[in-house]
Amino acid sequence: EETIQLCKNYLDRLVHQKYRKDVADIQNTCEHKLINKEIYVYNFYLKQGQYEAAKVRLNNLKQQYLSKKKNIEPQLLYLECKLANQKNDAESADLMKKNLEELINRYPDSQYTHMAEAIVTPQKFVF
Numbered sequence: 001e002e003t004i005q006l007c008k009n010y011l012d013r014l015v016h017q018k019y020r021k022d023v024a025d026i027q028n029t030c031e032h033k034l035i036n037k038e039i040y041v042y043n044f045y046l047k048q049g050q051y052e053a054a055k056v057r058l059n060n061l062k063q064q065y066l067s068k069k070k071n072i073e074p075q076l077l078y079l080e081c082k083l084a085n086q087k088n089d090a091e092s093a094d095l096m097k098k099n100l101e102e103l104i105n106r107y108p109d110s111q112y113t114h115m116a117e118a119i120v121t122p123q124k125f126v127f
Helices: 002-012 020-048 051-065 070-087 090-106 111-120
Strands: none
Touching: 002 020, 020 051, 020 070, 051 070, 070 090, 070 111, 090 111
């Protein structure tokens, strides 16, 4: 987080031109590492059955990074489906269907769309 702030400070100064691309790349890498860390913690809470803590992590991801990194939206929708599937109640089933529809409509070719489809409508094994 400190590195991201230093990168922002550097990029905000127009007099610095020499290393702008390198600094922007460093900032992007740091943001992706923080996103991956949050997802790792989310998955830990989900495996432990701590659904409220997992939901808090997911909400933090949405608030902090979704506006900056639009490309993580399909992944967040999938993670919501995953959480809803674990909770296994009526409200969660509705959320899963809503998220799957949004994934299919907005991100039909995304790997997360296919993963969410597998959660919502499990495939039957045929010999």
